[in-house]
Structure formats: C-alpha cells, structure tokens
Amino acid sequence: MSRAVLVTGALLIALGLGVFATKTLVYRLPVRAAETRGLWQVELRVTVRGDGRQGSVTALLPGPVEGQVVLDERSTSDRLQFSIRARDDLRVGVWQGRLEGVHEIFYQFRVQSRGVAMPLPEGPVAEPPAAIAKSYGRASHEFPASALEVRDSLDRLALPAAESALDRVRKVFAYVTHEIATAGSAGSDALLTLAQREGNETGKARLLVTMLRAAGVPARLVRGLELRELAPPEERVWCEAWLGSVWIPLSPVEGFFAERPANLVPLGNGGRELVEATGAQAVGYRFRSIQERLRPEEVALLMEPENPLLAAVSLYQLPVGTQSALRALLLFPLGALVVALFRNVVGVPTYGTFMPLLVAFALRGYPLAPGLVLVAFVLAIGVGTRLALEGLRLLMVPRLSLMLCVVVLSVAAFSLVGDALGVREFFAGVLFPIVILTMLVERFTIAIAEEGPRAALVPLGWSLFVAVAIHPVFRNRWAEHLMFTFPELSVVVMGALVWIGGYTGYRISDLLRFRGLAAEGTQG
Amino acid sequence: MSAGPPWRGMRRAGVLGINSRNALYTLRCNPRRLYPLVDDKLATKRLCNAAGIPVPGLLATAHHHFELRRLLAELERYEAFVLKPVRGAMGNGIVVVIGRRGDRFVRAGGREISREGFLYHAAGIISGLYSLAGHSDSAMVEERLEVHAALARLCTDGVPDVRVIVYRGVPVMSMTRLPTRLSGGRANLHQGAIGAGIDLETGRTRHAVLRGRPTAVNPDSGVSVLGVPIPDFDRVLEIAVRATDQTGLGYVGADVVVDARLGPVVLEMNARPGLAIQLANRAGLLHRLAAVDALPARERPLAERVALGREIAAGGAPQAAA
Numbered sequence: 001m002s003r004a005v006l007v008t009g010a011l012l013i014a015l016g017l018g019v020f021a022t023k024t025l026v027y028r029l030p031v032r033a034a035e036t037r038g039l040w041q042v043e044l045r046v047t048v049r050g051d052g053r054q055g056s057v058t059a060l061l062p063g064p065v066e067g068q069v070v071l072d073e074r075s076t077s078d079r080l081q082f083s084i085r086a087r088d089d090l091r092v093g094v095w096q097g098r099l100e101g102v103h104e105i106f107y108q109f110r111v112q113s114r115g116v117a118m119p120l121p122e123g124p125v126a127e128p129p130a131a132i133a134k135s136y137g138r139a140s141h142e143f144p145a146s147a148l149e150v151r152d153s154l155d156r157l158a159l160p161a162a163e164s165a166l167d168r169v170r171k172v173f174a175y176v177t178h179e180i181a182t183a184g185s186a187g188s189d190a191l192l193t194l195a196q197r198e199g200n201e202t203g204k205a206r207l208l209v210t211m212l213r214a215a216g217v218p219a220r221l222v223r224g225l226e227l228r229e230l231a232p233p234e235e236r237v238w239c240e241a242w243l244g245s246v247w248i249p250l251s252p253v254e255g256f257f258a259e260r261p262a263n264l265v266p267l268g269n270g271g272r273e274l275v276e277a278t279g280a281q282a283v284g285y286r287f288r289s290i291q292e293r294l295r296p297e298e299v300a301l302l303m304e305p306e307n308p309l310l311a312a313v314s315l316y317q318l319p320v321g322t323q324s325a326l327r328a329l330l331l332f333p334l335g336a337l338v339v340a341l342f343r344n345v346v347g348v349p350t351y352g353t354f355m356p357l358l359v360a361f362a363l364r365g366y367p368l369a370p371g372l373v374l375v376a377f378v379l380a381i382g383v384g385t386r387l388a389l390e391g392l393r394l395l396m397v398p399r400l401s402l403m404l405c406v407v408v409l410s411v412a413a414f415s416l417v418g419d420a421l422g423v424r425e426f427f428a429g430v431l432f433p434i435v436i437l438t439m440l441v442e443r444f445t446i447a448i449a450e451e452g453p454r455a456a457l458v459p460l461g462w463s464l465f466v467a468v469a470i471h472p473v474f475r476n477r478w479a480e481h482l483m484f485t486f487p488e489l490s491v492v493v494m495g496a497l498v499w500i501g502g503y504t505g506y507r508i509s510d511l512l513r514f515r516g517l518a519a520e521g522t523q524g
Numbered sequence: 525m526s527a528g529p530p531w532r533g534m535r536r537a538g539v540l541g542i543n544s545r546n547a548l549y550t551l552r553c554n555p556r557r558l559y560p561l562v563d564d565k566l567a568t569k570r571l572c573n574a575a576g577i578p579v580p581g582l583l584a585t586a587h588h589h590f591e592l593r594r595l596l597a598e599l600e601r602y603e604a605f606v607l608k609p610v611r612g613a614m615g616n617g618i619v620v621v622i623g624r625r626g627d628r629f630v631r632a633g634g635r636e637i638s639r640e641g642f643l644y645h646a647a648g649i650i651s652g653l654y655s656l657a658g659h660s661d662s663a664m665v666e667e668r669l670e671v672h673a674a675l676a677r678l679c680t681d682g683v684p685d686v687r688v689i690v691y692r693g694v695p696v697m698s699m700t701r702l703p704t705r706l707s708g709g710r711a712n713l714h715q716g717a718i719g720a721g722i723d724l725e726t727g728r729t730r731h732a733v734l735r736g737r738p739t740a741v742n743p744d745s746g747v748s749v750l751g752v753p754i755p756d757f758d759r760v761l762e763i764a765v766r767a768t769d770q771t772g773l774g775y776v777g778a779d780v781v782v783d784a785r786l787g788p789v790v791l792e793m794n795a796r797p798g799l800a801i802q803l804a805n806r807a808g809l810l811h812r813l814a815a816v817d818a819l820p821a822r823e824r825p826l827a828e829r830v831a832l833g834r835e836i837a838a839g840g841a842p843q844a845a846a
Contacts, residue, residue, distance in 0.1 A: 344543060393644040395589070396651035446653065452708075455715070503543055506531050510541040510799075513736060517808060518533035 005502030012495030019488035027310060033293040033481035038114050038262040040227050041292055043320035044107040046285040048277055050099020055279020057105060060223060060268030061091040066246075067116035067260060070109055072299075077105040090268050099280050108320060110292065110299070113227075115262035121244035125165045128218050128242050136218035136242065142190070143206060145213035149194055154214055168215045169241050169250075176208040176252040204252045205237045218242035222249065223274055224266040225287055230364075233287040235274060236264060290324045293481040315484060323484075328364070328474075330483040333493040335360060335470045340500045342466045347509030350463040351443050358436050359463065360470035368471055374414075375437065375464070381410045382441030383448075404438045538808030540799055545775075549813065553692065553774025554795045561771045562793040565610050566664060571770045577763050578789040580781075581667040585610075589650055592643050595665065604668040607646060609654040611661045615710040617654030619645055620668065620683075633681050633709055669789065672782040674755045678702050679718075680744045682709030686722070686754060686780045686788075688764035689797055689809070693824070695761050695833035696812040698722040699804040700729060700754060705744050711779075713800040718742060720749050721805030724837040727757030731806045738806075760788045761830050767793060769826075777801075812836050 023029045048057050061084065062070045075082045080095040080103055095105050128137065139145035157175055160167045181198035190206040193199030199207060205221055212219035219241045225233040238251035238260075249260040260266070267274060277283040292299070299316055311317065315326055335357045342348050342356075350356050363371030385406045389399055440463070447456035473479055483489055511518075534541075540549075561567050572579045583605055586595040599605060607619040619642065620632035628636045637645075646663045648654070655661035675684045682703025689697045699721045703709045706716030713719045718739060720732035729752045732739050741748050754760060764778035767790045777797025780788045802808055815836045824832070 347542060393640070393647075395647060396653055502547065504541075504547045505543065506534060506539070506541040507543060510539070510543075511530050511534070514534055514539045514541075514799075514802065514808075515530055516738075517537045517539050517802060517806065518530050 001499065001502040001504060005498060009495045009498035009502070012498060013492050014495075016488045016490070016492035016495065020486050020492070023310070023486060023488075029485060030294070030298055031482070033478050039110070039112050039292040039295070040265070040289050041110050041320055041323070042108070042225065042227070042233065042265070042287065042289045044105075044275075044285060044287055045321075046095075046105040046107075046275055046283065048099060048103050048105065048280045048283045049101065050103070050280045052098060052100045053279045054097070055099040055277065056094055056096035057275065057277045057280070057283065058095075058272075059093045059107065059275045059285075060272060061093045061107070062109060062111055062265055062267055063089050063091045065089065065266050067262075068111055068113040068265060070111050073107075073109045075105070075107040078103055080105065092268070092272070106319060111265055113262050113265055115260050115264070116249070117259040118246060118248045120166060120248070120258055125244040132218050132242055136220045137213055137216070139210075139213065142221075143210040143213055143219075144191060145210050147191060147210075149191065150210055150214045153194060154211060159215055165217055165243060169212065169217055169243060169248075170257075172211045172215055172217075173208065173250055173252065173257060176204055176211065177255055180204055180207065180252070182253050201253045202237045205239050208239050208250070208252045212239075212241050220247075220269045222266050222269045223272075224264055224268075225289070227263045227265060227289045227291075229291055233289045235287075238264070240269065288320045288324070290320055290327070293477065294485065313487075315487065327480050327484045328361070330487060330490065331474050331480060332357065332361075333490045334473050334479060334483060337493050337496060337500075338470050338473060339466060340497055342462075342469070344500050344503065345507060347507030348462040348466065349459040350466055351440055351459050352463075355436075355440055356463050356466035356470060359440075359467035360474050362437070363467065363471055364474045368468065371471075372464070372468075377414065378407055378410070378437050379441060379444065379460075382407055382438060383445055386441060386445045400438065400442055403441060407438050407441075534808070535810075538810035538812070538814075539802060540809040540813070542799065544810075545799060546796075549691070549775040550796050554776070555772070558772050559795050562773065562776065562795050563611055565608065565612075565792055566662070568767075568790075568793055572767055572790050575766065575770050577767050577770070578786055580606075580669055580783075580789055580791065582664060583667055584665045585662060586646060586650065586664075587662040589647055592646050592650075592663075595646065595663065596639060596643060599665060602667070606666045606668050607642070607649070608664050608666065609649040609661050610664050611655040611659070612649075613654075614715070615712050617645075617649050618710075620709070622668065669781050669786075670784040672755045672784050674753070675700065675702075675782055676784075678747055678749055678752065679704065679742055681705070682707070682711060682717075683781060685711050685791055686757075686760050686764075686782065687797065687801060688761060688778050688780065689801060690765055690768040690776050690778060691813050691816050692774050693765060693769060693826075694816045694819075694829045694836070695724065695765055696816060696836060697801055697805055697807070697809060698724060698761070699801050700752075702742060702749060704734070704742065706735075713798065713804070718749060719800055719804030720752070721801070721807070722754055722757070724761070724834045726753075728753045731804065733800070733803045736800070736803055755782050756788055758830075761833070762826065763788055763790055765826055765830060 024031055044059060046057055046059065057080070061073070062068065063086075064070070075093065077095050079100075080097040083094050085092045085094060093107060144150065153175075154172075157171050159171055179197065180193060182201065182204060183198045184200055186196065186198045186200050186203060187193060188200050188202035188206065190203065190210040193203035193207045209219040209221055219239055222238050222240050224236055224238070226236045227233050238249060238254070240247040240249050248258040250257045254261075275283065275285045294316075315323060318326070336354070339353065339357055343350065343353070359375060363375070382403055385403050389402060394402070444456055444460055447459070561571060566585065569579050569582060583602060584595050584598040586592050603624070604622050607621070609617040612618070619637065621629045622632050623630045625636060628638050629642055631637055649661055649663040652660045669683060671683055678684060679702045684700055684702045686698060686700045688695050699719045701711040701713065702718040702720065703711050704716055704718060708715065711717050713733075716735060718732055718734045720729040722728065723730045729750055732749045734743065740750050760780045760782065764780050767778050768776040771793060773795055775795075777794040779791045779793065781791050782788050799809075819832065
C-alpha cells in the first residue's frame with residue numbers, strides 16, 4: 001500500500017470518525033438505536049386540483065387519545081391557509097383558500113403509541129351521560145339501530161338483563177366477530193352485512209355499532225391507520241363502545257376487545273372520511289410512515305434551533321418518503337464495502353460488481369429463505385425463456401427485452417398467487433431490482449453456453465453468497481440507524497475503500513491457487 | 525511445513541497476486557487510452573502490419589448486421605477460416621470452420637453448423653454478446669492457421685499458442701497453452717487448457733499444469749508435454765517483444781501461434797494477462813519484474829532485451845553494463 005493511499009484513507013476515516021465523535025460525545029446523540037417500539041413518523045400527502053373557486057381540504061388528525069402521544073406536527077401547503085379545529089377528542093386539519101391548479105399539501109407528525117388495554121368494569125355500570133347517549137346511542141342513517149332485522153337478531157342472541165352492559169357488549173361483539181364473515185369485496189352497509197352474513201371491515205364495524213346502539217350501549221366508528229414496517233400505512237376502521245366511564249376499543253375484524261394494538265393510530269371518530277375536500281375538482285391522498293429509531297428528545301436535539309449546524313445537516317427534517325428512501329440508500333456504502341472485501345481481499349468471482357448488492361437490496365424486505373426462492377424462481381423463468389427463444393435466433397436487445405417482459409409478467413403472476421394465499425404486497429419492494437436480475441439471467445445463460453454449466457454456476461453461487469452476506473447488513477436496524485443518523489460514517493467507509501483499493505497483498509483466492517508455489521519458495 | 529503464514533512463503537517465491545498485478549503493473553504501466561490497441565483485434569492487426577510483424581491474414585469483416593450476407597458471400601472463396609469477435613475476450617465467440625459438407629460448414633472438432641446458424645452467431649457477435657463490456661462489436665474472419673506439427677501433435681483439437689509476458693520491453697515469462705477436450709478447444713487455462721511453462725533459455729517446456737495441478741501428459745492423447753522444444757522459439761520471442769513495443773503498453777501478454785507455413789505469427793495481445801502462467805512455470809513473476817525495474821534506464825536494442833529476459837528468467841541477477 002502506497003503512502004498516499006495510506007494517508008488519504010486515514011484522512012477520510014479520521015474526518016468521518018471526528019464528526020461522528022463530536023455528534024456522539026458533544027451532542028450526546030445515541031450510538032445505539034433506542035428500543036423505540038411504537039415510535040413512528042407519519043406523513044400525509046394530499047394532492048388537490050381546483051378550477052379557481054374557494055374551497056377547502058379537511059383531514060382527520062391524531063388526537064390526544066389514551067395510549068398515544070403526538071409530537072412535532074408540521075404542515076406545508078402551497079397557497080393554502082392551514083388551521084386546526086379541535087372539538088372534544090376530535091381534531092381536524094383544515095386547509096382553505098382559492099383552489100387553482102394543483103396544490104400539494106404535506107402534513108407530518110411523530111407519534112409515540114404504546115397501545116392501550118382498558119380495565120373492564122366489574123358489576124353493573126352507570127347509565128351513560130345524557131350527552132353521550134344523545135350523540136352515540138341513537139339510530140341514524142348510518143347506524144339503523146331501530147331496524148326490524150337488527151331487533152330480530154338481538155332477540156335471537158338472548159341478551160342478558162339490562163344491568164350487565166359488559167355482557168351485552170361481549171355477546172354482540174362475539175356475534176359480529178364470529179358469525180359474520182369478513183370479505184374485502186363485500187359491502188360496507190350495516191343492514192346489507194347483516195343480511196348477507198358477510199361484510200368488509202367498514203360493514204362489520206357499522207353493524208357492530210348499530211347492534212350495540214340497539215342493545216342500549218353507546219358506540220361509534222373509529223378511523224385510523226395501521227402502521228407497518230417496510231410498507232405504507234393501511235387505513236383501518238374499528239369501533240368504540242361506552243362502558244362505565246370510558247370508550248373501549250374493539251374490532252370485529254382483528255378481534256381485539258377493550259384494547260388497541262400499538263401500531264393502530266386512531267385519527268377520528270364519527271362519520272367523517274379521513275380526507276375530504278370541498279370546491280375541488282379532484283383530490284387524492286397517500287399516507288407514508290417510517291419507524292423511528294430515536295427517542296423524541298433525541299430527535300429534538302437534531303431539530304432544535306440551539307444546534308443550528310446539527311439541524312442544518314440532519315436528515316431527520318426531510319419528508320418521510322425521502323427519509324425512508326435515504327435510510328435504504330445510506331446502507332449501500334456498507335454493502336459496497338462488503339462487496340469490495342469479498343472481491344479484492346477474499347477474491348471470489350461474481351457476475352457484475354454490484355449484482356450481489358442489488359440482489360441483497362431486492363431481498364431487503366423479506367426473510368432470507370423466501371427471498372432466495374424468489375430469486376431462484378426468477379432465474380429459472382428467465383433461463384427457461386432464454387432457452388425457448390434460442391430457436392428463434394433473435395437479435396440481442398429485443399431478446400433481452402422479451403426476457404424482461406416474461407420476468408415482469410411472472411412477477412405479476414406470482415403476486416396474484418401471493419395475494420390469493422394472503423401474502424399481500426409480497427413483491428412491493430422487490431419489483432425494481434427483480435427486473436435487473438434479467439441481466440443476471442443473460443450473463444448466466446451465456447456463461448452456460450460458453451463455459452459449461454459448472455463454470456457458469458460458480459460465479460452465480462458466489463454472487464448469491466455475497467448477496468446473502470450483505471442481506472443481514474441491509475436488514476440490521478442498528479446499521480440503518482447508524483448510517484442514517486451519522487451520514488459521516490459513509491466517509492469512514494470511503495476511507496476503508498481507499499485502503500482496500502490500495503491493498504496489493506495476496507487475496508485469499510491467490511493463497512489457495514498458488515499455495516504450491518509457496519512451498520517451493522520455502523524449500524529453496 | 526514451513527514456518528510462518530502462507531503468504532510469506534509465496535512472497536519469497538515471488539508470486540504475483542491479482543491485486544498487485546492490477547495496482548502495480550497493469551494500472552501503472554498500461555495507460556487506459558492504449559487499451560483499444562490490444563482489445564480491438566483489427567487495431568492490433570493494423571499495428572502489426574504497419575510494423576511488418578506477421579499476423580494471420582484478414583479475410584473479411586462485418587461491422588453491421590446488414591453486412592452479414594456479404595460476409596458469407598465473400599467466404600465462398602475459402603475452404604477454412606476463423607470467425608471472431610473483434611473485441612472478444614478469453615476465446616469466447618470464436619468459430620473455427622475447417623471445411624464444408626454439402627450446404628453446411630464443418631467446425632473444428634467435427635460438429636457442423638448451418639449457414640443460418642453461422643449468420644446468427646455472427647449477428648450475436650455484432651450485437652456485443654461476446655465483447656468485453658457488452659458494447660456492440662464487429663465480426664472478423666481470419667485465415668485458419670496450420671499449427672506447426674511439433675505443437676499440433678501435443679493436442680487433439682484447438683489451436684495451441686505461445687503466451688509471452690513482456691514487461692517494459694523485456695520478455696520475462698512464457699508458456700504454451702494446449703487446448704484440451706475439457707477446454708472445448710480453447711487455449712484458456714481456466715477453461716481447462718494445459719499450460720506448459722517454457723524455459724526462456726532453452727525454449728523447451730519444463731513444467732505443465734492442468735486445472736492448476738501438475739501434469740506430464742495431455743490426458744486426451746497421453747502424449748508427454750514436458751521437454752518439448754518450441755519450434756522457432758527465438759523468433760517467437762522476437763515478434764512478441766516487437767509487437768508489444770508497438771503498443772506502448774508496459775505489461776502485456778502476447779499470444780503467438782507457430783504456423784507451419786508462415787512461422788510464428790502474433791495472434792493477439794492482452795493488457796491484463798492472467799497469472800496462471802506462474803503455475804505453468806512453477807515460478808513467481810515478482811522477482812523477474814523487480815529485476816527488470818532494477819535495470820538502469822536506457823534505450824536497449826531488441827536483441828539485448830531478449831537476452832536480458834533470458835538471463836533474468838535463468839535466475840541470474842543481470843549485470844547490465846551501463
């Protein structure tokens with residue numbers, strides 16, 4: 001290794017470690033990812049189009065609900081006025097102004113959710129307050145509690161005496177949960193759900209609320225988000241029943257009773273949709289979320305005005321979508337370091353320098369075994385297609401494109417199968433890198449033709465081996481936290497890469513290959 | 525067992541590893557802009573022709589798909605020829621035609637290929653299937669060489685050649701590469717060809733490996749591959765060094781075929797020659813390269829450089845007269 005290489009590498013490493021040390025020792029940023037289960041960052045992005053009339057967009061916002069704390073709410077919106085209206089435990093964000101052309105609205109918050117488990121009242125419970133009974137106990141268009149068929153069903157359930165509200169709730173809950181089937185394609189109307197003995201999530205929730213009200217228990221619908229790792233949040237609907245002096249959450253689909261899992265964030269109750277617009281031609285919205293690895297007070301360090309320098313270079317201030325993309329991207333230097341070690345220090349052959357990196361990235365969202373099955377599947381389909389096309393004698397670029405089409409179609413087919421088996425969105429994150437695997441197929445088949453199957457399998461095996469070695473790095477939360485919170489560590493990786501690049505010693509493969517010559521040297 | 529870790533023994537033996545070859549020799553001595561001279565076989569041919577260095581004759585070329593029919597028509601005149609990618613590597617994509625049977629070509633090794641098949645293969649070459657980086661390429665057809673009987677008898681099929689490593693104008697190591705059935709007729713050691721190291725002093729093979737393991741015979745035929753004199757070896761070294769002189773590259777492998785009629789001809793050159801030549805010679809390259817580096821810098825005539833190379837290879841520290 002030359003002096004210049006040694007010094008350059010050392011300078012880069014010193015620079016990166018210096019910044020890292022300052023941030024950890026002076027500003028006390030945590031090196032280890034905190035055990036922050038239930039700490040999430042959520043972003044709502046609304047796109048609204050108008051033709052110049054006055055209008056407004058309203059969205060349900062997370063409220064001060066038992067079991068969750070909402071922090072750092074922020075909103076940016078072009079040309080619209082933002083305000084928050086709060087009434088009781090319902091909070092609504094309103095963006096209003098003249099809607100002209102396309103407006104983009106971002107609303108972002110952090111939420112610490114630990115879920116709740118309510119103590120159930122023992123013995124008879126007090127009558128609900130008049131206000132509650134008035135708002136949530138009556139039949140309505142949405143909850144037709146006085147409909148004949150609802151009364152009939154209740155009669156068949158043979159509900160216990162009036163004083164045991166808890167038992168009544170239990171019985172009705174059990175009935176809707178177990179006797180009514182859940183089907184995503186079924187209706188969302190309470191009576192239809194009852195008649196057909198099946199309904200979608202909203203249908204079952206409405207039926208439960210309707211029957212509870214008919215049984216004399218105030219109840220209401222709750223809308224919210226289910227936050228998921230490595231997948232966008234899903235809109236969910238569940239219910240709340242007034243028992244004694246509190247609202248207890250219950251879901252006839254998920255089956256929870258008097259508790260709420262930590263990954264469910266309620267956004268509002270009542271008839272409102274999550275996002276509504278008036279005076280607009282079109283409105284669309286999307287939620288995004290990422291799981292936080294820093295405690296709220298640690299994030300505050302990075303955002304606080306007293307550390308302007310730190311705040312300026314902190315990636316935590318970016319939109320959620322950008323943040324989650326960067327979290328993945330900043331792992332690439334680490335992965336590249338692993339590739340460089342394998343190629344230049346160990347000396348294994350792989351197809352293409354970054355092929356293992358891409359395969360590992362493709363498998364990032366999934367456990368290793370199913371991921372490898374997927375890669376094997378794509379390779380098999382691709383090689384099969386390649387061999388089938390051989391007889392047609394097509395030119396290279398159209399032939400490669402044909403293989404690409406087949407790979408894309410088979411991924412689509414596999415997604416359908418996965419969906420039918422209940423493994424939803426199995427392929428969401430894989431799609432892009434899978435397509436790149438087409439190139440791997442081509443190189444593999446050429447190698448088979450040129451050098452025989454055995455010689456072709458060796459680099460393929462090593463490519464997958466290196467990908468498997470990178471896989472845990474890509475899935476490691478601590479690594480993700482480190483590289484994202486301390487981007488300067490990428491500079492340390494660069495220093496290490498300079499050193500590997502200047503390493504002129506033997507590779508392990510050299511040692512194996514030329515070991516016979518070494519014996520020669522020591523004898524002489 | 526010797527004391528110390530394995531790399532110490534290898535360092536003592538002067539084994540050149542991949543990292544040092546890349547960082548200290550190819551990266552340092554071979555400027556990137558000169559690579560096309562050796563990666564592009566037509567450029568190499570032009571270079572050698574201009575310098576009067578013998579090369580196999582060029583019969584036809586096709587740079588575009590629409591030229592392929594013409595290429596086929598031009599080949600009607602010839603009985604035997606070799607189709608190659610202009611920017612191919614490791615002997616990939618080469619089709620050797622040794623004759624005709626009816627409407628079909630007979631390939632070396634006896635398999636037949638139809639005209640359509642031949643055209644499809646050539647189209648693959650032009651599409652860049654066999655080129656170094658997958659860029660589009662050109663197809664070239666050369667005359668088929670008649671390998672000198674002394675080398676031809678060592679192998680049952682394929683074209684054996686002589687690889688000479690030339691460092692800064694000095695030949696430092698050489699081997700003959702003998703295709704086998706295992707290698708599919710290709711003269712590549714990692715594909716299963718035999719590499720037989722040549723004593724630069726005597727021009728005879730002195731050690732041979734097959735798939736990295738010592739061998740004394742060609743397993744295809746049982747013929748001994750050791751102690752075989754390379755025909756016209758002085759001339760082989762001379763044209764190898766002259767050809768590499770033309771490129772301006774400092775660390776090159778020149779591949780020479782000894783033709784029965786033409787004598788030694790330069791087939792191609794390689795700016796990143798493999799390291800298996802060390803196994804074939806049972807000797808490391810490092811000490812020889814260092815000995816060349818230790819020579820006082822001055823212009824030397826070709827004959828003196830060849831003599832120096834032989835002296836270095838023999839293990840004597842060259843007493844280069846200032």
